[in-house]
Amino acid sequence: MNLVYTGKTKNVYALDNGNYLLKFKDDCTGKDGVFDPGENSVGLTIEGVGDVNLRMSIYFFEKINAAGIKTHYVNADLAETTMEVLPAKVFGKGLEVICRLKAVGSFIRRYGDYIESGADLPAYVETTFKNDALGDPLVTKDALVALGVMTNQQYENIKEMTPKITRIVADDLAEKGLVLYDIKFEYGYDADGKVMLIDEIASGNMRVYKDGEYIDPMTLSKLFFA
Numbered sequence: 001m002n003l004v005y006t007g008k009t010k011n012v013y014a015l016d017n018g019n020y021l022l023k024f025k026d027d028c029t030g031k032d033g034v035f036d037p038g039e040n041s042v043g044l045t046i047e048g049v050g051d052v053n054l055r056m057s058i059y060f061f062e063k064i065n066a067a068g069i070k071t072h073y074v075n076a077d078l079a080e081t082t083m084e085v086l087p088a089k090v091f092g093k094g095l096e097v098i099c100r101l102k103a104v105g106s107f108i109r110r111y112g113d114y115i116e117s118g119a120d121l122p123a124y125v126e127t128t129f130k131n132d133a134l135g136d137p138l139v140t141k142d143a144l145v146a147l148g149v150m151t152n153q154q155y156e157n158i159k160e161m162t163p164k165i166t167r168i169v170a171d172d173l174a175e176k177g178l179v180l181y182d183i184k185f186e187y188g189y190d191a192d193g194k195v196m197l198i199d200e201i202a203s204g205n206m207r208v209y210k211d212g213e214y215i216d217p218m219t220l221s222k223l224f225f226a
């Protein structure tokens with residue numbers, strides 16, 4: 001294995017078969033020793049967090065693959081806390097895709113004059129550039145195409161895939177009495193330009209409530225696998 005990238009919560013290795021290996025770490029983003037998935041730097045280490053993030057990712061990637069939606073997931077090794085994935089290029093310098101089922105967080109801060117906090121949204125999809133210095137700015141479809149970050153068809157594929165994936169996650173959480181408010185995804189594309197879901201699907205990437213109360217990511221992981 002050849003280490004090709006050291007990330008905040010995962011390291012990436014190149015494999016001899018052309019695929020890549022993601023090694024999940026127990027490092028978490030946060031500030032002043034408090035876990036916060038919205039922070040942009042590692043703030044603490046929580047034993048076992050890499051394991052639960054990998055377990056949840058395996059669970060959902062297998063469901064999404066079974067639904068006929070393309071992802072980068074190949075297989076995983078829980079003993080080594082690793083996941084083998086297909087090679088994929090990221091869009092631009094990194095793009096996040098958020099699907100919102102409820103109006104909360106930055107959405108309500110931006111559009112609170114027009115909608116009440118917690119109001120239902122129709123699986124609203126938005127895209128932001130991964131840029132810590134600029135606060136992950138919103139970017140429109142027209143801008144993504146004009147800037148050469150993706151093609152019109154690639155955007156339409158993402159727009160079609162995202163609500164389907166979100167529904168898979170939301171329905172599963174609902175069976176456990178949990179309500180998904182929003183979720184963050186990352187996509188890439190293969191050598192033929194075909195879009196695929198990449199990265200991970202873990203509790204730190206979603207905002208979930210139970211009985212009207214926000215569930216922090218670590219508690220969510222415990223409830224999910226209870």
